[in-house]
Amino acid sequence: MMKKNTIAVIVNDQPGVLQRVAGLFGRRGFNIESITVGASEEPGLSRMVIVTDGDERTLEQITKQLYKLIDVIKVIDLSANAIVAREIALIKVNAEPSVRPELLGVVETFRASVVDIGTHSLMVQVVGETTKIDAMVELLQPYGIRELSRTGVTALNRGNSK
Template identity: 65%
Template structure:
């Protein structure tokens, strides 16, 4: 089962390396990991996507809590959450096919962010499945380069009024 884990950590050198090393030593595969500032100064949020059963996830969380710089660990798979990923893709685009590519990109709410003599760069954000679908439609034009950020996520806000009335 796929799990998205949010880890609040001290914003210190080598914390990312220690977290990745801990998971790697225990043979946990990291599908994606993204790190950035959090809402609190001096803390960063890591979002890690991995696979495992409940026992494995419990073990991962316990191991993460043992690290000095880890403040909070939350398995977002247990909650309603919002997940997003950023994709930059450079696709082959002769002048004759540019309008065609723009027509593919538009329904995905993606944007053309660069145009070269024989290529276009597209930026898209959204859930992994959406980005995968866009890539499949762009493949026939030739994917020249691609970069993905990996998943970033937060739990959804709970509407207290709705929670008390249901």
């Protein structure tokens, strides 16, 4: 059964590691829905959070292939446990003065914030699960989205698990 898998990959912070990981997915025909990379709690190591589709067998293949890469230290299947997953989006939307009160109502409902105001536009920042971002984008669509930038998912296991 196909499902969304969220995996964390701890890697050496070296040039070209992201390219090698992404290349592995491409060569094997695995799709990356989102990938985020940043510093980890360990100096010299980075954490990649990758969201991909696949069944258990596909996830097992991905894990085995990742461990073959020299700079991969650890692969963690975050989907196996409860996680906290977040994404950030910046959305620039048409906002003539007459529709601003209505737009601000949408922003408030999603606990988002206005981070820039132009003469004919607003830029909104929204943080949350992917479904929340998708819903906000859908509601802002009728106003006319000028630009949209999303970070991709970042995630950690809940509670005391590591």
